[in-house]
Amino acid sequence: MSTTAFGDFLRFYRSRVPLTQEELADRTGLSTRAISDMERGRTLSPQYRTVQLLIGGLGLRDEEAAEFTALARASRVVAAEERPEVPLATSSSLPPVLIELTGRDTEKELLDGFAADASSSSRLQIAVVHGAPGSGKTALAVDAGHRLGAGFTDGCVFLDLCGTDPEPLTPGQAAHRLLRSFGVDERQIPADPDDKLSLHRSQLRDRTVLLVLDNAANEAQVRPLLASSPGTLILLTSRRTLTGLDARHRLPLELLPPHRSVELLRAVTGPERLDAEPEAAERVAELCGGMPLALLIAGNRLTSRPQWTIRHLADQLEDEERRLSVLRAGDLQVRAAFEISYHQLSPNAATLFRRLALVPSPEAGAALAAALTCDAEEALEELADVSLLGISETPGRYTRHDLLHVFAAERLELDDTPAAVDQARTRLRHWLLDTATRAARFFDHDVPAARTGPVHDKDSAARWLELELENWRSATKEALAADEHDRVLALAQAMHWYSDMHGVGELWREVFQAGADAARHLGNARAAAEQLNYLSWSLYALSGRPHEALAVHEQAAAIPTGTITEAWTCYYGSAIRRRIGEPQTAVSLGHRSVALFEQAGYRIGENLALSLLGLMLHTTGALAEAAEVQQRSVDQHRKADGDDELLSMMLIRLATTLAAAGQVIAALDLFDEAESLFRRHSNTAGTARVQHQRGLVLVDAGRFGEAREQLLAALSEVRLSDQRVEVLDRLAALADAAGDAAEAREFRVRALAECDRYDTPAVRVTAARLVAALS
Template identity: 30%
Template sequence: MPDSILTRTVAPTGIAFRVLGPLQVEGPTGPIRIPPGRQETILACLLMEAGRVVGTDRLLDLIWSEEPPDTARTQIQICVSRIRKSLAEAQVAASVVSRAPGYLLRTEDDAVDLHVFNRQVMASRVLVKEGRVAEAAETLRAAVALWRGPCLAGIPSEALRTRGLRLDEDRLTAIETYLELELGLGRSHELVGEISRLLHEYPLRERLRGQLMLALHRSGRQAEALDVYRAGRQLLADELGLEPGEELRQLENAILAGDPGLYAPGGAPHRPEPVRVRPAVVGPAPATPYGEEKPHQLPADTADFVAREPLLRRVEAALLGGDGQRALGLVVIGGKPGIGKSALATHVAHRLGGERFPDGQLYCDLRGAGAEPVSATDVLGRFLRALGIPGPVIPDGTDERAEMYRTLLASRRMLVVLDDAASERQINPLLPGSSSCAVLVTSRSRLTALPGAQRVELDVLDQEQALELLGRVVGDERVGREPEAAAALVRTVGGLPLALRIVAARLAARPHWTLASMVHRLANERHRLDELAHGEMTMRASLSLTHDGLNRADRRLLRLFSLAEGPTVPGWIAGALLDDHRPFPSDLVEPLVDVQMLDAVAVERTGEFRYRFHEVIRLFAREQLTLHDSPAVQLAATERMVGGWLAIAEKAHARVYGGDYTVLRGTGPRWQPPESYVDRLLVDPVEWLDGEQANLCLAVEQAAQAGLDELCWDLTTTLVTLFESRGYFDLWERTHRRALEATRANDNRRGTAAVLSSLGTMHISRQQPEEARQALGAAREIFDELGDVHGLALCRRDLALLDRQIGEDDRALVLYEHAARDFEKVGDVVGRATVLTQSAYIWMRRGHSAVAHAQLEEALSVFRTVGYAHGEAHALRRAGQVLLQRGEHAQAEQTLTGVLEMVRRSRDIIGEGHLLRNLGEVHAATGRYEQARDAFERALAVREQIMDHGGAAVVRLDLARLLVRFGAGAEAGALLEQAGATFAARGMRHELREAERLLGELATRRPSAP
């Protein structure tokens, strides 16, 4: 096979471009001066994206933060021309070429220090896998030595500085990794000084703190190790109001207990849940233990929690039981709103934590008090994903999900916290079947029909507890100055913890107020509300008093914030609701947090907080919204909020696909959160989509309810980026059905077609060809009427795939040809490349490997140019299959091994199974029995780990073919019988016929060993 984009490598050369610090360019005769400002910014951006096209619009945004001048594009051209001239005159082996829609910098990979760094990090992972740990550590140290200061220091571009910060984070991760490796080599004593200096520079890095603790402990300095932990704990509390992470807490416990495991044989470090280098395996290797994740989903503990120790011990004893406990530990905490059920459950769960439930803690807010409680089916889906099961493998039905869930938990010690449950029906499918686990439930309902449950009914705080809570919020000294007023205040709120926290927060924000004045104010408010029942009156009085004491802007935000219905909400929502574009929108929310009307419950990767309403306060705020804000005001705020979700979601999609490709766009208004905030948020765009899936799906529902059909369908189809990659088929269908109702109700023809087309893709993923054909046919008809070329391209692409799957290759090729032409017309290069990849499979199947190879070459060029990693991996896998078909086994093995490395890095377990199977086929074709068997067995292990029974049966069939070929008939027969039973149960007729054929063939032979 000729040298091509599939196979070529780049010979190393000297580094000419340095971005890991201030921008520097080096030619054969010495440094080259690039004028600061625009030229420096453009060159820096091109180097960061070397080998990929950078759009002119992107360069405009980097240089002009506000409206660019009319001559902006001309100025960009001039700058690029001058950069070209500087590089040419200095004889630098690089060029800047024009490539629609912008420019591309071509140079050798080793000419850019960033590429060298990435390559050395990758090489270190391979060395770790090969057991060459010392060399891996040295390689990482060399990679880190490339840094000359903060990445891109001095470049006048906020967006590039943000990118530089992400790369600086990669540098820190590399440092922590080589320290971890060297600790494993027994170099603890030598590393203490280096780690201490690093921790002084980065005091909030918990991994560094843990490494210093371990190095000190192994050096015989246990007291200092514990001091390092205590200093870190105090720093986290002072700076962020957080406790150290689970790993650090477990390490402290291990040091206190003198755990001998901290001195592993040979000096290898042994810590609870160590952070390890994930090796980039370059050949078939043991599958990553997916399905064995240890989730830690508990929300933060309440800092001012107050409860009697006997109550805590009672709940813990009920959960843990005795040593001979044979039944599931199940506790239901009940009580009225605001009594502290969730706070108690969270506190107990943290107390037991990793020590008693070392395999993890699952948590879900079931939203039982809301209009639409979370279904057991959805919760099971979330839990199964948290336990490592990929979305496409998760079954649709509740019973099947519950069976898989119980199987995964059968041998584990896990705590499940189900907060705010609505009914026994919601909870029953979520109960593990093993006595090694325990379940903690909170509910306003009594839930008397849960067998074996022990109930704890919470009452209001007694006076001593209430005064303790009050002192924690306003200060013991202040309570001590007015003991009678403090006692009266406790009586006035009836000992209700939420009400007490609210009025105490108001006092804390007004240090000049006396406690007696608050008692008087609250008594007057209660008198005004004396028509209410006592419990409701207590809460309403507390809320009204605090609400009325807020300034006008804060009251308005409180009302509008109730429109955000998610379990936790990011701070930018406040900016959208108020149409306030300040760079730090969380500043708007903090006054509400200060008075306990909102809780700050988590910190995002951006450093911004996330917020949550207590449901009682949300209802109060919603009442105020109805009283004070017109429907038009509410609709405008909702439109901005949904527009904000769409703005970020479409940026996430563009980062995944390398641009706004393979998706249709509507005309609904976007609301743009701060750009620097979004850049930090979308470091991993799919992770962001996944983390916000509840809010995003609720935004679809709110848009539909508000009649915002254009925003509704646009957001819905954009979320397919998440649904498809994670296999969230139930969310895919639910959101699309809701959007379809909205578009049809508003006679939105294009939106209806877009949703139907996307539903067709979902049905294909679910292996529902008839439903797919029906949805795609209806969408195609509307797009044809509208003359929507892009929509037609999407439909034809999927209809071609359906034809290909049933062997109608000629019809599929015609559709693919039309789709490719349409994608080209609208500039959707990724859509066209996807079509080329899919049609290449048909040409390969027909034996036209040269045609297939040419199409894959073109597709790969596009995928690599735009940075669409999934497309690149898919095309490379097809290329490996083409090479196998052509008998170029060495090239096939090299290509498929590279793709295996890619899918493992991205944690694509399903892709890993496919690639291991393909490698087994390569080894079998070359007669390498042991390697083929090993690859098939690893592929089988992957499928079994994720409980993909159908996929496992297919691999058993492959393995049986191999064994038959090499004479191991008895073993093959057992595999075929097992696979056949699965095929029959799942209606996999073609595979069943093949298994039966092989069994019949074996019946005529005498089984023998290879």
């Protein structure tokens, strides 16, 4: 039978309907080119699925459908007889697997799925695997070729496109090599590059193959090599994301997590050696940053040096200035892998890449990058496209690998003058400090904020301060060392109200100590006292160190200041005295604070001082008086249409006092209002404070199930120093009441561990009780 018989009948049945080739393509999902090739006899062996799609599209039934299927089958047989054997050389074209692919189970499953999709689809199936230099793209592709190649009728063909070489393969050169892999005689390969590509595409359309095109340079290199063939999968690997290709599947190859990194190190080095030094092995894996190439090199260095301990290698890697030099084994070099991509960057992208070494955080956004170079967004996208930066889960931000950070620092020293580096560092530091100061002022009740740059309202300010915390915190230290006292003091002053609901004790001890030092250098006594007040707050409220707080408070109290600053000093002193077990002194200072704020006409301070005074009175047992002054603070604040979050804090204190006085229902209503206000502003720390206090009230009311739910919800976000101990202690008591001794013991152990962090009389009493209960 002629091999054109199937094509003749296809044309006949299509004309009978009648349908154009384009209309039949729309009906079947096949390409117009594929239909044309079958009708002209260029496709000699249509796949079974293709034939079934055609039968449906042509409306063939019964005998005609059976005859059409038989014609297709006969055509495949004749085509096989007429076409010479094609030595696809699946095994020889694929590089060997030298070490078992480790830590990529998820990626292997995805590739299995891509192959399954190809077998059941009529459209061109392209899968792009992209990732940073050294992330193991080729290893994954080679593993896929060996595992999945046998599932394709015509096997697997592998071609290295040499995309990172100084002169990558041209499309014509790549087509020539692929044609030889397809078994085309060298004498039949055209000299003209376009003719080569045309012949390559026709050969590919006649086959069902796994075509692995490794190390692609860019879209222009691979686009001419793509052709549609039902059942074929084209697997591309590249450092570039190749976003210009219409790829059916994309697989960004992430770095290995810690436990997978150790697994790869074990596969290279051997289990006995790693099991002898597990902690050192984990450290080596961590310093390699989850990069497969680095882990492979580290493992090879260990196996080639059996006299070394793993600890010795870890100690070598600890030194950032030597790390990339250590990660070298023969012709395998992490630095060399990075240099290839770096030297292909545009000048502006290369400049940004180097200067990002000045950024402490592994993440950066366009606004920060703009402080380092012009056209920052374009440069960031270029760096992401070549996988020298990753894409953060936070939209608009980019991530950087640890080893790439080390490499960027090397290039910064090599390629920039010291003067240029200093200028860039100073520009970045000033931008971070100025932006952080503006952002913090959105939380300030006294100073208006400027709506410029990346912060334009309270939500964007909170988001920026959290995302850039590591960077502006580091910039504060640098500025203090550089004697930029004005900037440091401005930032510390702006952070006062923001710190009320955000951040941890260590951060604010650092910031407010820096603020106090800056104020002293500037000779600003009032500002120094203010900063010492805030520092004392961070010590007693967030760090559980009330005796240190008292010493700092006394320094502040010794400085002559204006009325408002003196009122704040009394305010913080009152809270400290309560913490160290001097409630009457706390009440006295509380009254003094209220009077001074009232004298100065500063209503925000007066209302907060009234609320705190109520807490001091509550401690002494004067519940009626406590409720009275706290209600006054709430009423005055409402009348002045004051800040929601400050109101919420006042409501919590009032609710706690009312509950202690037996007014549980009224207290719970106030807790609900406070929580709704905190949630309106996405204030998780404030919400946790409500849940904590509500939980305690519910315990006392005997509503144990609800109490446990509230305390557990508060546990992850509770912020004040000794409150975590109190939450865990109450949860242990609730577990006892529920008859769960194991859970009660767990909570007590955790509470006792927390007690070591705080030095207050109340915590010491709790610790002694916990020890007794655990004995």
